[in-house]
Amino acid sequence: MRETFAATVDRALDRDPRTVVVLADISAGLFRRSALEHPGRVINLGIREQAMIDVAGGLALTGMRPVVHSYAPFLVERPFEQIKIGLGHQDVGAILVSIGGSYDASEEGRTHQAPEDVAVLDTLPGWTVRVPGHPDEVRDALEQDLPGDHRVYLRLSGTANRAALPVGPRLHVVRTGSPRSAGVVLAVGPMLDRVLEATADLDVTVAYTSTVRPFDRAGLAALTAAAGNADVLAVEPYLRGTSAHEVSEALVDRRHRQLSLGVPRDAELRAYGTPAEHARAHGLDTEGIAKAARDFFLV
Amino acid sequence: MTTAATFSRYADLPALIGLMEGDEKHTGAAASTLDVLWVLYDHVLDVTPATAEAPDRDRFLLSKGHGPAAYYAVLAAKGFLDVPTLRRWTTFDSPLGHHPDRVLVPGVEIGSGSLGHGMALGLGSALGLRAQRIRRPDGTEPRVVVLIGDGELDEGANHEAIAAAGRLGADNLTVVAIDNGSATHGWPGGIGRRFEVEGWQTREVDGRDHDALRAAFTPSRTGRPLVVVARVRNGSRGA
Numbered sequence: 001m002r003e004t005f006a007a008t009v010d011r012a013l014d015r016d017p018r019t020v021v022v023l024a025d026i027s028a029g030l031f032r033r034s035a036l037e038h039p040g041r042v043i044n045l046g047i048r049e050q051a052m053i054d055v056a057g058g059l060a061l062t063g064m065r066p067v068v069h070s071y072a073p074f075l076v077e078r079p080f081e082q083i084k085i086g087l088g089h090q091d092v093g094a095i096l097v098s099i100g101g102s103y104d105a106s107e108e109g110r111t112h113q114a115p116e117d118v119a120v121l122d123t124l125p126g127w128t129v130r131v132p133g134h135p136d137e138v139r140d141a142l143e144q145d146l147p148g149d150h151r152v153y154l155r156l157s158g159t160a161n162r163a164a165l166p167v168g169p170r171l172h173v174v175r176t177g178s179p180r181s182a183g184v185v186l187a188v189g190p191m192l193d194r195v196l197e198a199t200a201d202l203d204v205t206v207a208y209t210s211t212v213r214p215f216d217r218a219g220l221a222a223l224t225a226a227a228g229n230a231d232v233l234a235v236e237p238y239l240r241g242t243s244a245h246e247v248s249e250a251l252v253d254r255r256h257r258q259l260s261l262g263v264p265r266d267a268e269l270r271a272y273g274t275p276a277e278h279a280r281a282h283g284l285d286t287e288g289i290a291k292a293a294r295d296f297f298l299v
Numbered sequence: 300m301t302t303a304a305t306f307s308r309y310a311d312l313p314a315l316i317g318l319m320e321g322d323e324k325h326t327g328a329a330a331s332t333l334d335v336l337w338v339l340y341d342h343v344l345d346v347t348p349a350t351a352e353a354p355d356r357d358r359f360l361l362s363k364g365h366g367p368a369a370y371y372a373v374l375a376a377k378g379f380l381d382v383p384t385l386r387r388w389t390t391f392d393s394p395l396g397h398h399p400d401r402v403l404v405p406g407v408e409i410g411s412g413s414l415g416h417g418m419a420l421g422l423g424s425a426l427g428l429r430a431q432r433i434r435r436p437d438g439t440e441p442r443v444v445v446l447i448g449d450g451e452l453d454e455g456a457n458h459e460a461i462a463a464a465g466r467l468g469a470d471n472l473t474v475v476a477i478d479n480g481s482a483t484h485g486w487p488g489g490i491g492r493r494f495e496v497e498g499w500q501t502r503e504v505d506g507r508d509h510d511a512l513r514a515a516f517t518p519s520r521t522g523r524p525l526v527v528v529a530r531v532r533n534g535s536r537g538a
Contacts, residue, residue, distance in 0.1 A: 017431065020427070020430060039430075040426065040429055040430035041430050043426060043467070045459070045463045046462075046466075047460070048459035050455070050456040050459050051419040051422070051459035051460050051463050052455070052457065053419075054392070054416050054418075054419030054420045054422075054423060054460070055419050055420075055422055055423035055426065055460075055463070056423060056425060057419075057420050058420040058422060058423020058425070059423040059424070059426060059427040059430075060420060060423075060427075061358075061408070061409070061423070061424050061426030061427070062354070062423075062424050062428055062431065062433075063354065063427070063428045063431070064420075064430065064431065066423075081413065082416065082419075082456070085410070085413050085416050086416055086419070086420060089410045090401060090410055090420070091401070091402050105359065105394060110408075146520065177408065179424065223347055293485055297342040
């Protein structure tokens with residue numbers, strides 16, 4: 001996904017003089033050629049993430065379209081107040097593109113992991129949050145968001161689904177349950193393939209999205225209305241329950257049950273290893289999701 | 300009914316501030332910036348109410364945000380704000396609060412109040428103007444001027460911006476640092492050294508001396524950003 005991101009932004013640098021890339025050393029090598037071809041439009045500030053966000057705000061104040069990139073914890077958490085003040089309060093936009101979401105950087109340890117990123121950003125108004133599940137979705141998301149002026153968080157992942165799905169504001173139904181179905185499973189970004197496998201023998205509707213904010217409340221309400229039960233299992237690759245309040249809002253007019261899967265909130269996992277091992281520890285592998293789904297849907 | 304035209308001189312600024320704070324209550328923070336703000340808007344910055352949205356305008360960013368009465372007074376004297384608006388400041392539906400909001404006030408370039416954001420926002424604006432090769436009809440390059448306080452310089456984010464601006468050679472960026480000795484632990488050797496070592500051109504002046512300020516703001520064409528350290532004793536006022 002990182003290569004697709006760089007290639008798509010490279011094309012935008014060629015075509016749109018508004019595009020400007022702001023870096024803090026991470027991935028600077030990917031943009032070395034572009035930096036030579038577009039003087040002043042690939043800005044590497046060195047390891048200065050607070051400046052990175054406020055500089056992006058200043059660039060946007062002059063009408064440019066900043067694309068800002070680093071590891072998730074250094075892009076969203078370290079300069080959080082810059083995101084709030086330098087972008088939001090100034091009423092300007094940028095596209096923040098992270099790598100290392102959740103536990104992709106499993107061998108690097110806690111300092112390079114940020115499963116809280118979407119939840120933290122979700123405390124601020126006016127953000128579009130995209131969590132692509134496939135490199136083609138990264139390209140499609142950028143092509144939709146680069147021409148705008150809005151605030152976007154694009155969260156790249158180290159794992160991907162087998163096939164790309166459309167990027168847009170609506171939930172995408174991947175499998176439709178019967179009118180007597182047990183409910184709806186919502187898979188976000190790279191969770192889709194394992195959700196489909198984990199729920200293969202359940203009578204549920206499986207919906208997918210790579211756009212988690214704004215959340216498609218109307219779409220979820222319609223899918224649960226068509227299902228046998230208004231029960232929703234949300235499987236997100238980041239902090240457990242990040243979208244639980246959105247599910248609650250979507251279903252506020254009906255009795256329902258809901259369960260959130262994601263990275264647990266109650267303890268820091270002090271382990272290295274592979275992303276697959278972290279997924280297993282968090283119950284986000286296929287077996288973990290399958291067990292949680294059977295328990296939740298009472299089958 | 301008052302009009303901007305009747306309150307357009309330096310001598311009118313205390314009365315304009317009085318509309319907000321009351322005649323008896325001029326805060327030190329507001330007064331420390333008064334002369335610098337006046338010289339900037341009267342002599343230095345190429346921006347008027349008519350050009351407040353023009354891409355090639357000069358930009359002034361009040362980074363420290365605190366004590367904005369002098370700022371609002373100068374904006375009113377220069378016609379960016381209606382004088383009667385000053386009377387209602389800090390009320391619910393007033394555009395003027397104790398920290399300025401760019402969305403609410405015409406001519407205000409940034410919302411500020413949380414310290415340490417203005418310099419990097421200003422650096423970004425300077426780099427944005429340069430990347431787009433924005434020039435005025437006479438070929439000159441618009442400049443970005445950021446006002447910070449010596450206490451504000453404590454915030455580490457400033458030092459990221461100082462270093463980055465120096466390395467990137469942003470000579471369309473000027474910082475004016477109001478030094479009224481308010482930093483708790485001080486700046487041994489002076490504020491200017493923090494900039495100088497990062498490649499900035501450094502000038503130190505009396506922050507009440509209009510002629511000296513005017514000369515100090517003469518643009519740097521050296522490939523280096525410019526810092527003007529304006530020394531001010533709180534409570535003192537003069538031309």
